[in-house]
Amino acid sequence: MANAILKLTTVLILLIFSTLHDSHFASSTDVDEDHEDINEEEEEEYVLDTRIPHLGPRSRFLATIIKKGRQCNLETNNICNGVRANKGRDLLFCCKKHCRNVLSDKNNCKVCGNKCKLGQRCCDGVCTNVLSNASHCGKCNKKCSPGDSCGSGVCGYA
Known part of the structure; x- marks a missing residue:
């Protein structure tokens, strides 16, 4: 009987700790993707490894930066589909309506819509x-x- 109570207590403590621990590690990318989010590990903007040529009369500087969470449209304004940024550390894709780094976004891991557990x-x-x-x-x-x-x-x- 005492052994069963000890096992139950241990399981409850681990469950509580796990819940608190997971909430500590939850990132802001858990928020609905249509809202701009800021993950503390990611930068506020992506410096593109190569310039985007189709942005028209924008300055050379502006054609090399994409703000984190920038809106995009797969058909008409796809500025971030397969674009490398920050010296190869980031890979941007247009997921739903925003540019996402598929190398670190837990809601779009490797491909758009692949959510980590x-x-x-x-x-x-x-x-x-x-x-x-x-x-x-x-x-x-x-x-x-x-x-x-x-x-x-x-x-x-x-």
Whole structure:
């Protein structure tokens, strides 16, 4: 009986911790895609690796920058379909009506509409469990020291 109570208590504590932990790691990209969002890990604007030639009489500088969340239309104003930005770190696509970085957007991971599950983030276009991955512990590209494991998104968690 005591063993069953101990197991139940442990499960409840883990469930509560997991819920609190996941809410801590929830990014603003969980918001409806039609609203502009700001993910703290992403930059406010994307500096394009190559200039967009079809923007008309805009300055050379303005033709190389796309603001985060900029509106687009797949048929008439597709300024961000397959465009590389920020020295290759970002890959922009027009998802619904906004430019999205499919390498880090958890609602459009690798392709538009591919949502990562709870406890996952989009790391280089792959939905990754950041709660237990030693190469992406707590967030993308945060590596634990050699010999340390990742538990609950913390390196060396015992």
